[in-house]
Amino acid sequence: MAKFDNWRSPVAHLSEGFPSSLTELPFTHQINLRGDITDKAFKTAVKKATGLVLPVIPNEVGMGKDNIKALWLSPNEWLIVSDHEITDIRDSLAEIHSAATDVSANRIILGLSGPDALEVLMKSCEMDLDPNVFKTGQVVQTLIAKSQAIIEKVSDDTYHIYVRNSFAAYVCEWLVDAHVEYRM
Amino acid sequence: MLLIECPYCGKRHETEFRYGGEAHIVRPEKPEDLNDTEWADFLFMRTNTKGVFAERWYHANGCRQWFNALRHTVSHQIIAVYKMGEKPPVSDQGSEDR
Numbered sequence: 572m573a574k575f576d577n578w579r580s581p582v583a584h585l586s587e588g589f590p591s592s593l594t595e596l597p598f599t600h601q602i603n604l605r606g607d608i609t610d611k612a613f614k615t616a617v618k619k620a621t622g623l624v625l626p627v628i629p630n631e632v633g634m635g636k637d638n639i640k641a642l643w644l645s646p647n648e649w650l651i652v653s654d655h656e657i658t659d660i661r662d663s664l665a666e667i668h669s670a671a672t673d674v675s676a677n678r679i680i681l682g683l684s685g686p687d688a689l690e691v692l693m694k695s696c697e698m699d700l701d702p703n704v705f706k707t708g709q710v711v712q713t714l715i716a717k718s719q720a721i722i723e724k725v726s727d728d729t730y731h732i733y734v735r736n737s738f739a740a741y742v743c744e745w746l747v748d749a750h751v752e753y754r755m
Numbered sequence: 756m757l758l759i760e761c762p763y764c765g766k767r768h769e770t771e772f773r774y775g776g777e778a779h780i781v782r783p784e785k786p787e788d789l790n791d792t793e794w795a796d797f798l799f800m801r802t803n804t805k806g807v808f809a810e811r812w813y814h815a816n817g818c819r820q821w822f823n824a825l826r827h828t829v830s831h832q833i834i835a836v837y838k839m840g841e842k843p844p845v846s847d848q849g850s851e852d853r
Contacts, residue, residue, distance in 0.1 A: 629763050629764050629765070629818070630764060630765075644818065644819075645763065645818035645819055645820055646763060646818070646820065648818075648819075697756075697768045697770065698767070698768075699766075711764075711817075712764075712816065712817045712818065713767070713771060713816060713817065714770060714771060714816050717770075719816050
């Protein structure tokens, strides 16, 4: 895609040292969406533009068609993540009190998977990630090694970690280091 | 470490939050009518409660929402959390000997 042609990952220089369970996911289109969920016009416009039903329950992920999803960030804020460009959302919301901001360059997404993924995360983060509490399809904003991160549970042993570009290298180095004991 | 219950996200560790000082301080409707003492009182003077204290917290590394909490300043026990604009669910007065 043309948009990402000249983009460079802030962790490209580290990727050779990644264990097999850690990967950087390719650039995705991310939109920070704010609006009043009790406003029917807002809900309908988002549904029309993206096919998404925005999650109202805290820390949930709403899935739409064509691999588009909405991560709950706060009562009036969502992160829309998609592998294709969402072009018409701003036009659909033009008349409605809301904001849709392209934040694709804000965060990179790391994929953490495998049997050790949970333990690696538990070492790095104070959040209760027990499978009975943190379930597939949930998302949590918390700290990983003191840096702000969004953790999404994609499946039983797969997590997507969204970190700010400027923290990405540090968090990657931390996670690589956290993996060492499991590679013995 | 304190576990603080965000009214939106649920129980989280203290490190995700920022402290926002005393709650329920109302901005004077006509600040221009106040003398310097009254204005300074609004800006700077806070109660130093020993006991249950209504205070503001900010879930900085989570949902970035402000909320209120009733916390016992001696034991750090958090008695209740409630959203901005709501009244304290229990009284925050007269609990010195709790």
